[in-house]
Structure formats: C-alpha cells, structure tokens
Amino acid sequence: MAYSLTFGQYQKALEEGKYIGLKCGSCGAVMFPPKGVCNHCGGTNLQPKDIIRKGVIKTFTVIRVAPEGKKPPYIIVMVELEEGPCVLGNLEGLSLEAADFSLIGKKVKLGNKLVQGDMYSKESRMLAFELITG
Amino acid sequence: MREVAILGVGMTKFGVSEKTNIEMFAEASLEAIGKSNLNPKDIQALFFGNCLGDFEEGQLHMAPFAHAEIGLPIDSPATRFEAACATATVAIRHAALMVRAGVYDVVLAGGTERSTRMGTPLATRTFAMASDAIYETPLGITFPGVFAMATHMYAHKYGIPLKELKNHMAKVAVKNHHHGTMNPKGHFQKEISVEMVLNGMLVADPLQLLDCCPFSDGAAAVVIADAKKAKNLVKKPVFIAGLGQASCGPLYHQSDLTRVKAREASAQMAYKEAGLTANDVDVVELHDCFTIAEILALEGLGFYEFGKAYDAATKGETTFGGKIIVNPSGGLKAKGHPIGATGAAQVTEIVEQLRGECGKRQVDGANVGLVDTLGGDFGTVCNIILRS
Numbered sequence: 001m002a003y004s005l006t007f008g009q010y011q012k013a014l015e016e017g018k019y020i021g022l023k024c025g026s027c028g029a030v031m032f033p034p035k036g037v038c039n040h041c042g043g044t045n046l047q048p049k050d051i052i053r054k055g056v057i058k059t060f061t062v063i064r065v066a067p068e069g070k071k072p073p074y075i076i077v078m079v080e081l082e083e084g085p086c087v088l089g090n091l092e093g094l095s096l097e098a099a100d101f102s103l104i105g106k107k108v109k110l111g112n113k114l115v116q117g118d119m120y121s122k123e124s125r126m127l128a129f130e131l132i133t134g
Numbered sequence: 135m136r137e138v139a140i141l142g143v144g145m146t147k148f149g150v151s152e153k154t155n156i157e158m159f160a161e162a163s164l165e166a167i168g169k170s171n172l173n174p175k176d177i178q179a180l181f182f183g184n185c186l187g188d189f190e191e192g193q194l195h196m197a198p199f200a201h202a203e204i205g206l207p208i209d210s211p212a213t214r215f216e217a218a219c220a221t222a223t224v225a226i227r228h229a230a231l232m233v234r235a236g237v238y239d240v241v242l243a244g245g246t247e248r249s250t251r252m253g254t255p256l257a258t259r260t261f262a263m264a265s266d267a268i269y270e271t272p273l274g275i276t277f278p279g280v281f282a283m284a285t286h287m288y289a290h291k292y293g294i295p296l297k298e299l300k301n302h303m304a305k306v307a308v309k310n311h312h313h314g315t316m317n318p319k320g321h322f323q324k325e326i327s328v329e330m331v332l333n334g335m336l337v338a339d340p341l342q343l344l345d346c347c348p349f350s351d352g353a354a355a356v357v358i359a360d361a362k363k364a365k366n367l368v369k370k371p372v373f374i375a376g377l378g379q380a381s382c383g384p385l386y387h388q389s390d391l392t393r394v395k396a397r398e399a400s401a402q403m404a405y406k407e408a409g410l411t412a413n414d415v416d417v418v419e420l421h422d423c424f425t426i427a428e429i430l431a432l433e434g435l436g437f438y439e440f441g442k443a444y445d446a447a448t449k450g451e452t453t454f455g456g457k458i459i460v461n462p463s464g465g466l467k468a469k470g471h472p473i474g475a476t477g478a479a480q481v482t483e484i485v486e487q488l489r490g491e492c493g494k495r496q497v498d499g500a501n502v503g504l505v506d507t508l509g510g511d512f513g514t515v516c517n518i519i520l521r522s
Contacts, residue, residue: 007268033269061282062339063274067259070274086389088270104290115272126272
C-alpha cells in the first residue's frame with residue numbers, strides 16, 4: 001500500500017502551520033491525524049484534506065503527577081473537530097483555576113507546538129488548543 | 135476441540151519486593167506446579183508475561199531465563215507476552231488455546247512485574263509508553279489522566295453531578311480495600327474511608343490518590359492442561375468455559391471513553407463460547423485500576439446497563455450480600471497491580487473461589503467466575519470465564 005500521508009509529512013505540515021487530514025474516497029469520513037486505512041469503512045482510497053481547525057471539548061483532565069521529564073500541572077483535552085474526528089491535545093493559555101467541568105462543550109481553535117523529546121522519543125509537533133472567546 | 139482445565143495456581147505476596155522478576159516468577163510457578171502434583175519436567179511450554187523488565191532490571195528476553203530458573207525441559211519453549219496491564223491474561227488465553235487445539239497437554243502461564251523499582255516518575259513514564267507514542271504520549275498523558283478524562287465524560291454524558299459521582303467512586307475504593315483486608319497476599323490490608331479518598335492529593339483531575347491502584351511487585355502463575363488429564367491429577371480442576379480478547383486503537387480512535395469497545399467485544403465472545411450471560415456469574419475479578427474503571431467494567435461486562443453502575447458500590451450491590459461480588463481479592467486497588475502478573479492473579483483468585491479456598495473472603499457457592507483485564511488505554515481487553 002502507498003501511504004497518502006505519513007507522520008513525517010503531517011509533522012512537516014504542522015511546522016508550516018498547515019493541518020492536513022485524510023478524507024475517505026469510499027465513505028467520506030475524515031481522519032486526523034493520518035492513518036493507514038479509513039477508521040469507519042477500512043477504505044484505502046484516502047486523499048489529503050485541509051482541516052478547519054475548530055472543535056468542541058468532549059472531556060479534559062489536569063495532569064498533576066507527570067511522567068519523568070514533564071512539568072505538571074498541565075491540561076489535556078479531547079476535542080471533537082468540526083469534521084468529526086476526536087483528537088487529544090494540550091489546552092494552552094488558560095489558568096488552572098478555570099480548568100473545571102464547565103470546559104466540556106466549549107469551542108476551541110486548533111494549533112500546535114514543539115514538544116521536546118526525552119531519552120525515549122524525539123522532539124515532535126503536538127496538537128495544542130486555545131479556547132475561542134466571544 | 136478439547137476441554138481445558140486449570141490445575142494448580144500460585145502467587146507471591148504482592149507489594150514491594152526485594153526479589154528479582156525471575157525469583158518472584160519461580161516462587162509463583164513452583165507453587166502452581168507443585169499444587170498440580172506435577173514436576174517442572176512435565177511442563178511442555180511456558181507462556182510468560184512481563185511488561186517492563188527492560189526498565190526495571192535492564193532485562194529483555196526474560197522468558198528463557200524464567201524457564202531455566204525453574205528447570206523446564208529444553209524442548210519446552212518459553213515465549214514472552216506483552217499486552218500492557220492485560221499481559222498475563224493474554225498469556226493464559228493463548229496457553230489455553232494451544233491446549234485446546236491439542237498442541238500441548240500441560241503448560242504453564244503467568245507473569246511477573248517489579249514496578250516499584252522504577253520509582254513513580256519513571257514508572258509513570260514507562261506505563262505511558264502503552265499509550266500512542268507518536269500522536270498522544272508526548273502530550274504528557276498518563277494512565278490516571280486517561281481514566282480522569284473518562285470520569286469527566288461519564289459525569290457529563292449521564293448528567294451525574296461530578297461531586298456525586300466522586301462520592302460513589304470513593305465507595306468503590308472503600309469496598310475494594312475492605313475486601314483487601316481479608317487477603318493476606320495483597321499489597322494493602324487496611325480499611326479506608328470515603329473522607330480519606332476525597333481528601334487525597336489530586337493525581338489527574340478529578341482522580342485523587344486513593345482512586346488509583348498502586349505500583350506493585352509480584353508474580354502469579356497457573357498450570358493449564360487437557361481436562362481429561364486434569365481429573366487424574368487434582369481433586370478440583372476448574373474448567374475454562376469461555377475465552378475472549380479484543381483490540382482497539384489509540385484514544386483518538388475511541389472518542390467515547392465511557393464505552394470500552396474492546397471489552398464489549400471480548401466479553402461477548404467469552405459469554406457466547408461459555409453459553410452463559412452476566413446473570414450466570416457468581417464472582418468477578420475485574421480491572422479496577424481506577425475507581426471509575428470498575429464502574430465502566432461493570433457496564434461493559436453486562437452486569438449493569440450503561441450509565442447505571444455508578445452507585446453500585448454505594449448500594450452494597452458489589453460486595454458480600456449484594457447482587458454480584460466484585461473483586462473479593464481487593465482488586466487491583468488493594469491487592470495491587472504488578473502489571474505483567476495481574477491477570478494471572480485474577481485467574482488465581484477465581485480458581486480459589488471456585489474451589490472454596492478463600493477463607494474469610496469466600497463467595498458462598500461460587501460456581502461460575504469471570505476474569506476481566508484491560509490493557510493500555512482501552513487497547514486490549516481479555517476475558518476468561520471459569521466454572522467448577
């Protein structure tokens with residue numbers, strides 16, 4: 001099989017501020033981040049597609065006890081993007097006191113940030129969200 | 135296909151151990167082999183579970199060393215299994231499948247883990263390696279974090295005020311610690327209170343310290359054999375009535391964290407094979423790595439409708455005298471969670487329950503028992519139904 005979009009290409013796009021997912025040619029479902037086959041129908045005809053970069057928080061947590069190499073506390077959210085897929089990312093620019101149950105359902109804008117590697121991983125660009133205010 | 139039975143079972147004390155992974159495994163397996171009235175030379179294959187030996191002791195490829203330690207024959211192959219927290223259950227399932235298929239007559243399966251040697255920061259880092267290392271782990275996600283997100287999602291989906299849900303979750307911890315006081319081999323034998331749970335330090339909002347199982351050391355092992363052979367060796371063989379295992383992808387694949395899709399598929403497989411339903415189960419050892427995890431499992435295994443198990447512990451339905459006795463061993467919460475050994479310890483508990491050997495925590499008249507083990511962030515679930 002030929003990969004329509006690899007992790008490397010996806011990373012390069014994030015670096016350029018582009019958010020590329022995949023659209024299934026068989027059922028129309030959108031995948032983000034990329035994947036070998038369609039999540040929904042298993043189809044392999046996947047075409048690159050720009051992501052709108054908007055979504056809604058489905059759930060969240062504040063990590064207080066972190067893995068070695070991470071500095072807690074920080075917020076992790078699961079966001080349902082406008083196109084359908086759910087992704088994890090950090091929520092930035094919010095005070096921890098405001099990180100309560102009311103976050104669920106709030107609208108966010110998708111961005112990304114460079115995360116340092118550690119002994120077991122290389123640095124990479126990861127998803128980061130900010131609340132859409134107003 | 136042949137009927138398969140469990141003969142002897144063995145388990146070390148869980149907790150903090152000075153013994154090596156292999157020493158703990160040898161202790162558990164020689165107990166299991168001895169109780170089977172067999173010798174190591176009778177074992178035809180070893181299905182060996184270990185997750186993080188490379189980080190704990192700098193040891194990869196531990197299976198052949200464990201094999202040599204207990205004197206298994208050179209033509210008895212030893213294979214390592216890794217399925218995060220479901221490691222040993224997956225090893226046992228594959229051992230049972232091989233015996234069922236007639237490849238072997240008598241095998242040994244189980245696991246060992248020495249988690250505490252890593253310390254909390256490295257253990258948290260290495261456990262997080264069971265999340266998606268490319269798209270999710272670098273965010274700093276942890277296992278408490280995953281179940282914390284599931285908790286918030288559960289409260290929101292079913293419209294249960296978070297404070298109320300947290301109180302019911304605390305009762306799960308209190309219940310399992312109470313069971314644990316009756317299990318001398320468990321990590322903890324102390325009662326806790328709802329207040330202690332709710333006053334604990336936050337680990338990942340909204341989970342507090344006593345919502346979480348501990349890092350533990352320990353090993354457990356079981357001997358699995360053709361049922362015809364088993365009847366001549368032990369008084370009370372326990373029969374494998376149903377097996378299930380299912381797989382799911384990373385969190386971004388799953389979207390609804392209140393529904394463990396792999397569990398629903400795995401349990402369905404095991405019930406179907408056994409010709410049984412949740413109503414037939416007398417005792418269950420299920421994957422309570424966090425208090426919310428017990429609630430999700432009760433629903434996914436069919437003991438409760440979705441969204442209805444959250445107050446089961448508060449109502450006393452999951453303890454002695456209740457509707458279904460859940461985690462009489464103390465569960466992962468109190469018995470401890472040496473991840474590579476956990477599934478084998480769950481099987482050990484159910485086998486001893488079905489044989490009536492559990493003393494103060496014995497479930498009266500238990501004939502059918504269920505094992506449920508979850509690996510990673512919902513990626514693997516393995517179920518085993520046992521009957522006396």
